Every structure is written in C-alpha cells, then in structure tokens.
Amino acid sequence: MKRTLRTTVLTVGALIAAFGLPAGAAHADDTPRIDLRVLLVSDGGPSTDAIAAELTDTGTPFTEIDLARSGRQVIDADFLADTVDGRARAKFQAVVLPDDDPFAAGSSEMAALTAYEQTYSIPQVDAYTYARPQAGLQVPTDGGYSGSIDGIQADVTDAGKAGPFGYLSGTVPFEDNDPSVNESYAYLSQPVTGADFTPYVEATIPGTSTKGSLVGEYRHDGRRELVVTFVYNQYQEQFRLLARGIVEWMTGGVHLGASRNYFSVHVDDVFAADDRWNSELNCTPGDVDCTDSDATADPIRMTPDDVDYAVSWEQSKGFTFDLAFNGVGSVDQRDDNNGVDLLADKLVADKNDFRWINHTYTHAFLGCVQNTTVVPWVCETDADGSTQWVSQDTISDEIATNRAWAETNGLPLESDELITGEHSGLRVLPQQPDDNPNLAPALAANGIDWLGSDNSRESAQRQVGAAETVPRYPMNVFYNVAKAAEEVDEYNWLYTSRAQGGSGLCEDNPATTTCLSAPLDTGTGYAGYIVPLETRIALGHVLSDDPRPHYIHQSNLTEDRIAYPVLNGVLDGYRALFADNTPVVSLRMKDIGTELKRRADWQTALQAGQVTAYRIGDAVTVQAPAGLEVTATLPTGTTLAGSAFGSAYAGAVSGWTPSTGDPLSLTLPATTATTAVTTAASTAPATDPAPHTRVPAGVAEPATATATATN
Template sequence: MTRRAVPVVPVVLLLLASLVATALTTPPASAASPRVEMRVLVVTDGQPEVEAVRDALTAGGVPIDVVDLADPVRPHLDAAALTLPDDVPHSRYQGVVLPNESPEALTPAELAAVHDLEREFGLRQINALITALPATGLAEPSDTTGWSGQVDGITTQLTPAAKADGFGDMRGPVPVDGDTWAEIGTPLPGYTPLLTATSPDGGRSGAVAGVLAVDGREELGLALTFEAGSTQFTALAPGLIEWLTRGTHLGVRRDWFAVHVDDVLLPDARWVVGAHCAYGADCPPGIAAVPTIRMTAADVEYAAAWSAQHGLRLDLAFNGAGSAAAVPNGEDPLLAALVAHKTAFGFLNHTWSHLYLGCVRDYSVTPWRCATVPILGWTRYVPGSEIEDQIARNLEFARVHGLPLDPEELVTGEHSGLRGDEEMAEDNPWLAGALDAEGVRTIASDASKEPAQRRIGAALTVPRHPIDLDYDTATFAETVDQYAWSHTSRADGGDGTCEADGGCVPALERSDPAAAFAQVIVLAEAAKALGHVLGNDPRPHYVHQPQLTEDRTLYPVLEKVLDGHGALYTEARPVLVPTMTQSRDELRRQADWAAAAPTVRAWVQDGAVTVVGDGLVPLTMPAGSSFGEAYGTTRSAWVQVSGERRV
C-alpha cells in the first residue's frame, strides 16, 4: 500500500459478574485453568497507524507493553517473553497489535511465537495497516476486482458482523478524512468484512477492514490509512479496543463535552473589521468607535430553549460587576432573564469584575509588561486580599440574586493568576493562599498552554480547550475577519502567526461572511472539539458571551459536534456533560491511573477478573455482566480496590 511519506496499587479481588449471565454458576477454577493477564502487547515500527492504535489504548486506560522494532536492544519475542512461569498456562497479554500482518523487522520465529500464543489462549490480533493480499484475506486489486487509491471524503459502512462484535453502539456510516489511501478488496474464504467502501467513482465496492480467521486465530486488519486524529480512526477506536479484548479490559472510556461561556454580564470589546484590532482593547488612536458586545434577555431565552432541545447544558461564567455597571440605578434585564432561567444553565464564579489577577500590568509599553518595584526590580503582583475580594464579592452577588453555583469552582479572568502569559512564567505567589482562604478547590486553566492538571494550594486545575471564536466577535463578518487575520499566512492576508506551528488555513472568502463561517470556521472548530469528545477527554471547552448574541455564532459549532457524534453512535453511547468538579475528578483519576497502570496486576481466569492493587481501578466488562454502568457496548466503572477478590 502506498503510504503518506489511572490510581492502583496493594491487593483486592473485584467481585464482578462473569462474562455471560449464566457464568454466575461457573464452578471454581481447576488447577489447569489458563490465566490471561489484562495487558496488550503493541509491536510498533513507528508508522502513524500503529501509533494511533497505541495512543487509543493509552487514552482509554488500557495497560500496554511496547516493543519498538527500531530499538536495537528490544526484547526478542519468544515463549519466555510472551508467557509467565506458573502452575497453569499463563499469558502475559490479552491481545496483540502489530503494524501489519508480517512486520519486516520481526523474525519468522518471533511471529510464529506470537501466533502460538494467540492460538493457545484464544487471543486476538490487530494489524494496524494491511494491503489487500491473500495473506490478509483480500484479493489483490486488479482490472476486474477491488480498487486502490485516494478515498478522500467518502463514507464507509460497518457490516452487521461488526455491530455484533465490538461495534454495536455505532450506527454504521463512518466518514473518511481527506488525504486517505485505501485498498478496497474482495473478501476471500475465511475473511469477515467489518467495514466496506465504494470507490470514489462508484465503480467498485469491497472491504477496507475485516477479520481473517486463520490457523485457529483471528486477525483484524485495516486497509486504509489513518493517524491518531483521523475521523475514521477516532470513530472506530472504542470498537477496536472492545473487539481486541472481547470487552474485558482495564480502562474506562466516555465521550465528554462540557461548554463554558465566559464574561456573562460583562460587555466585551468589539473587533473592528478591516482594522485588525478590538476597539477598547488594542486599537490604535484614530479608529472610529464601535459599540461593545453584551448579551440580551432574548439571548438568554434562546440559549435556554436551545440547551433543552439539544440536551447540552451551557455553563455560564459570570461577573457580577457587569450587571451593576450596565444598569447602575435599575434592574438589569439580562440578569433578570438569567435568574428566571437559572435551572437551564450551570453557573461559574468568574470573579467580580474580571480583574487581571497575575502581576500588576504596566500599560506604558505595548505589549504590556509586568510592573516592578523601583530599584529592587521585583515583580509586583496583585495582592492576595484583592484576589479574595474578587472571589467573595461575586459569590455574594450570586447569593443575593439566587444564582446557583458551586463556591469551590472558579474561573479567573483570562485564566489570570496562573502562569502561562509570556510575562507570567510562574503563578502569582499570592494565588494559592487566596484560593485556600476562599475554599476554592477547582480552578480553570487554559489547555492550549497547560494541558496537564496540577495542584495550586488545595485546588486542582481543570484545563479548558478554547473554541477559537474570539472574545471580541459577535457577527459572522467580525468572526471571519478576525479568524482570517489570526489563522492565515501573510501571503493570504493574515498576521502570519500561524506559520510558526503550521496551523494556517486557506484564505477565507470574506465577501460572504456567513458562508465562509459555515464552510470553514464551523467545520474546523467542530472537528477539533469532536476529536476531544471521541478521545476520552473530560476537559471542558470554553468561549465567551459574544458568541451567544447577535449572529449567535456558537450554536452552529456545537450543533456540528453533536450531529457528528450522533451520526456515528447510537443512544447507547451518549455525550456526557460533566460539571467542572466532575471534570477535575476524572482528570485526576486518569492521571493517577496512568502512573499506576504499568505496575498493576490483573488477569482473567475462568471468565472471572482478579485485580491486585490499592486505589481506584478503571474496569470494563461485557454487556452481559452486572458490573458498573452500561455505556457503549460494555459496562464499566472506577472501582476502589485494596486486597484481592475474585468471582
């Protein structure tokens, strides 16, 4: 094929249901019962397809051992490396992932040892990328059968056999990204198609993924290219894991999607089309004034109805000072609407006035810098008392007006107080004490700057993914102009900052902003967000209140994400909307498990699972069990263990 050139640790047996309902009456294990460790062997040659499978296993919490074929001192794969000494047959692995059906760097003896292991213990194998050949179960494409070439933008289809074995929570259609090569093959005897496709010209159809039953073994091979972020792979990844492990494995996957809307009640600066600046923020003298952007009561009505219709709660991060400033001597219609619809939303403390809580800013230079103490040169920071006041005043505002919120959750303005700005290499040294004093246990951070969770005093961060609709844009025209400026190359009329990381998009057609927004920005931003949803990522996403008013640019992006997910999966795999604290806890569990997973012991014997550890263990079991909660094609949960138990 042409290529593109979590917390566990001392001993507990989990009392779990058996793999099928009737297994509750299974007799105790005999002395000769084989034992299979709950780990996956990944043999990699570094190609994107096998690395994508590796990443998906890791993201799902499945423990793996990796053999790098390029490593000159890699272990030799033989019976001693693949099994454990024991009184009974004992496999080190429950499944095997190879780059293809017969990697060149794997000796024939090693491949034979892998196949022997699979036969003895009934293990399955995934071949990350295959070509259509008799050895993979597909007839080689010819003038009369099969097809090979670019399949950009086609939609493949899962078969009933796929839905019956690992992919039962999928609707069937699986879209394929651009820059994808596939070999559409005609199945040979012993091959069961799982994913079928038709050539772009409509002339040939066949399989692009399926299972070859050979020599008492099963190999699932994929005959189309992909990488970790490809739509076709992220959609199929949960099913691939369930097929490989037969639905019993360590690790838990969920599809998370929370959306935070910052600056609610505040007015925001407005982008000036053609001037490449936001009036009131960074426009030079001489730019004509434009009005600020602030939601209306009608926007609240619309948001509440939209949320109910789409089953997606919006969490509003509000600043009480914005309401007091908007209507100094009367009732604020926006606040009244929020109070009237308070059960439709979540609410987050965004501090009283959105004050920057890092260093004291010196605006005598452009861009700003941190002010320093004269002579001594020490950085001046916003004092802890002011941080505490910003938190407390907004909490009091919420109490007075009856806005429900968790006082332990906080979103600072611009994620300020935390390191991340060019001038802020470290946190404000007064921040941790102020958070502790006000009882804050969850604080938002920017995932584009700090993707990992960390501790600040007694609080844990929740990194949030930005949806790239800027805080100063409320109309299609403003959004397209600002997006084009910051996301296109200098040659295409942008500021060129995207050139540093290769993230530039093609020039946007600005004569029809609504069309450019729908055809470029919505697709790009929704694709990124859907990738997070499908990647077992509990980090929230965030935008700002201008996206809920005027042209209401947020909704098309969210609808594209929800529609994309709904087109892939049935109601058995719903989108989950965590609170900020739930996101915090899930991130903490995942990080703790990632640290513990390399040393945890777990195995399957006689259809029962035994786990040795001390802490939280993520565990997935087949649908026929009574363990955990149903999600997708399996049942799963995080379980506290300490000791050893067995069913």
C-alpha cells in the same frame, strides 16, 4: 492437490503441552490465566502508533516492542507465557502487529506468536495490511481496488453492528480535508472463496457496486485476526470512530481502562459586556492593546431573547451550558438604568436551565500589576526589580463578592469551582512566567478546589496550592465579536500576511496552524470556512476521549449568535455517527477535574508497574495500591462484590472503583472462558509475497489546529 477440510478440537491442557510448557504446568482445572495486557509490535508507522495512542488514552496497559530498535526483546515462548502457582499464564490478552506477518520468511518469532495465539485463543490485530490470501482476502488486482479513499462513506456491516462496532450508527466517513493531499490510502477487496472471513466495515469498490472490506475478522488455523486494510493516524476521524471497536475486539470487551466521548461548553462573561472588535483599528477598544485615543468602545451584551433562544436550544439538543458569570455586570447595568436589568432578571428566572461557575466579580486581572502604557503590556516592578503582584486580599474579594452576589440571586453555584478573568493569576508567557504567589493562598482561603486554565497555554492539569487546574479549549469564535462579518474580519487580520493586510502573526510564527493563504470573504467566510474548521477541531476532541471543556463567550450567543452553527455541527455530527447507547457526556467543571486527576494517577501507577490484572474464566482480579481508583471496561452484568459494576456506555459497563490494596474480584456475567480451540478450514496458498505496507506518498499526520487564546 485438493485439501481436506477438517475441524480439530483440542483441550487447553493438550495445547499447553503442545506449546512446550514444563511438565506439571497445567492447573487442576485446566483454565489458563490471561493477563490483561496487550502486546503491541510496532514498525514505527502511523497505524501501530495510533493504536498505542488509543491504549494510552484509554488507560489499557500494553507492552511495546519496536522492530527497528537494536537489542530489542526477542519474541519467543518464554516471553509470551509461563506458569504462576502451577497455572498456565498467557502474559498478553491480545497481539497487535504492523501487518499480518511483519517478520522475515520462516521467522521463529512469528511461529512463536502463532503457537501462542492458537494455544490461548489470543486475538491478533493486523494494524494495516495488504489484502492478500494470507489475510483472508483476494489481492486487489482481482476485482478490488488500491488507492485513495478520501471523502468516501464506509459502512458498518450488520456483523459489525452486532459485534465490536455496535456503538456506531452505521456510517464511517473518511476525511478529505485537503484535495491536494492523499489522506487515506486503502486496499478494498472481497474475502477469498471459502475463507472464514467476516467484514465489519466495508466500502464500495470504485467503479463497481461491489463492497470491499476495510476491517474484518479472519478465522483460520485456530486463530483470529482483525484485518485492517487502510492506513490511518491517531488524529484522523475514521480512526477515532473505529478505535473503540478495535480495542473491544482485541480484548473481548474485558480490559483495564475506559473511554467516553465528552463535550462541555463554558460561556464566559455572563452578565458582563464584552468589548467589540474594531475593523478599522484592527484592535478592540477597551482592551490593553488598543491604545488609540479616539477608539470608542461598543460593548456586546446578551438580551432576554438570547436567553430564551439558549434554553430552547439546550432542550432541543439535550445539552446544558456552563455559564461563567461576573456579578458586577448586572450591578453596573442596574446602576445605569434606574435599577433595571432585564437580562439578569431573565437569567435568574431560568437559572436551573444552566450550570453556573464563579468567574470573579469584576473580571479583574489577578496576576502581576500590569503596565498598560506599552504594547504588549509588561509587569510593574519595584525599585529592586521584583514583580508587583495583585494582593491576596484583592483576589479573595473577587472570589467572595461574586459568590455572595450569586447567593443573593439564588444561583445554584458550586463553591469550589473558579475561573479567573483571562485565566489571570496563572502564569502567562512571556510577560508573567510564574503564578501570582498570592493566588494559591487565596484559593485555599475560599475553598477553591478546581481552577479553570487555558489549554492553549497549559494542556496538562497541575496543582496551584491545594487546587487543581482544569484546562479549557478556547474556540476560535472570538470573545469580541457578535456578528459573522466581525469574526471573519478579525480572523483575516490574525491569520493573513502583512502584504495581504494582516497582522503577520503567521510570518512571525510559522508553526501557527490556522494561517490563511488569502483573506476570507466577510460574507461567506464564516459559514464556509471557519464553522467547518472549528467543528472538525472540536469534534476531534470529542472523539478522542478528552473531557476538557471548550469555552466561548456571552457575546457569541447574541446578535448573529455565531456560536450555534459550530455547536450544532459538533452535536448533530456526533449523533449522526453514534448509536443511542453511546451518548455524548457533558460534565461540569469539578467532575472534569476529578476525571483528569484520576487518569493521571492511573497512568502513574501503570507506568510504575503497580497494577496487575488477569482473567481466569469468568473471574477478573485486579491488584492495585490502596487509594488508587481502578478503571475497567467489562461486559454488561459484571459484578464487584455482588453489586453491579460501573455504568452503561457503548454496549458495555465501565467506571472507577477505589482499591483498598486487597485484590478486587470481579465476576463476568456469563462463562466465556476458552476451553477449546477450533481450527477453521485452510485457505489456498498465496502466490506472491505481500508488498511491505508502507504509508503511501502524501499521507501525513495532520498538525493539531491551535486556537487563539481569548479572555
């Protein structure tokens, strides 16, 4: 039977009545209130988990319903909507489902969601669904494809660039990190003839020149669905690239929370020299764990040419290094060379090309007093067994003397930032399970508010007295190497088995993620294996809305300058993926600490139910406790009390604004309130039910790679 295509326009008031709300529920102006909260219905699979992780990281509130949990909340009209002060209220601005219809046939819950979405123009994300006519797509057997798409390059369509994915440059690479594992499974197909379906991201169907949709918008029956037909987890690059657009699509670009892509690099031990790895002894002469009496130190120190190279590189990349410095390195150099230190002269002359961080004067260990006559070292104890600690005066002297040296040399230093040598003073397991009790008072006495910590030991920000830590990612570009061959030799020692000449670390700690099945070639292993791996790990942090800085050492900027291939891989790779409106953000340490603190406070307030937000037409209202900084992402041109809100990023504006406890009232730039709902043409009925969209065999969540902490 031929269906008659028709378009029906209904007022919101009529739809509210049709939805079964109580008589008199509609407000006088008929504009409903839409709460800024997402409903996420989860099947426990990686795709809905990934979207939940993105909403959490962004700081966008959501309510999760686990379909597998007994006694869970039933989704019905009362759960989805009600009235507040006589105005109809939609409790969720978007709905995320595991697939286009995860309920049993004839489900009252799906019927309630359908009516809700039609009534309030609420968009629905199908996190991972089979390509079928009910989702606006042909089944894959009709000229499409189902299977692995590892290593393919997908494309953002013109509609995607003009719409929710306008922050991308145009390509979306799919990972292929392990040829033995199917990492990305997908259904590729074209829209059903006559369907109102707009592909946003598509890829070539294997064996053809035809494009098939991976992400697209399907409009039908007065509803809008974002149809995603590939499986993913929260760590995969393809999801990280598309996650922002998925959130922007589902929220219409109006939501609490915000995200940016961050990358900052600290270079430790500047002015000092780092001891060099000894490939025969498999240790570093000068370090406490290298006890061979015949070991001879071979220090590594930058040269003026390395400074010129660094400045030129920064200018070419539009990037700034943060140099963590030890003033005694220059003092010792001058003492040993008749007052000459060409490196320090050059760095001081170019001081404004860098940001500077106090790394203590001598890089002394500021935790317990170390007994280095044993390997591994232990803390010295008093006769009663109590730990001997480095004194508060010693810690203060390290901070203040380095600060005074910087002032004498005119370095533009932020006096409230500090990174101790080896992050010492903070607890380090197993030898020192507690912070040095003298650390916090020394920090307070010297006005330190932000203290660098090692993210591989402590990933969460925490207080040390009045100061807050700033966790830093160690890169597996080791502190004690300046040549590619040295890096590979030490890497082989750390990550191969004893039978292969290695340390056996991986045998003793099977959870280590950087283990090797065989030693790398010292001539090719760095460029061929370590650089791509470290680039991927660091770029993964950048794409995860993670502001934590990475750290390397001055030894990595000299001789073979081995840090640059990794840094180039991150920055060049990023710029190939993103449009100019989405630059990488590089913050200095105190600003990173502030961002982390704001986020923690925001998450605490969300979890406590202390924040409410809603939209009525062009007006957005946020209620939050006094003193809490509120974060939101809104369309360009949004105002707060008559002034522009936020700053531009990724085609929108976002930022933080303090709450006084009174409602914050924001005005969107142009009317986008829903006053009518259009019902699109009906599509042909499905022939067979869609297969349950389970994760295909071999698709697994990758372990997060772990770098070895370095001093």
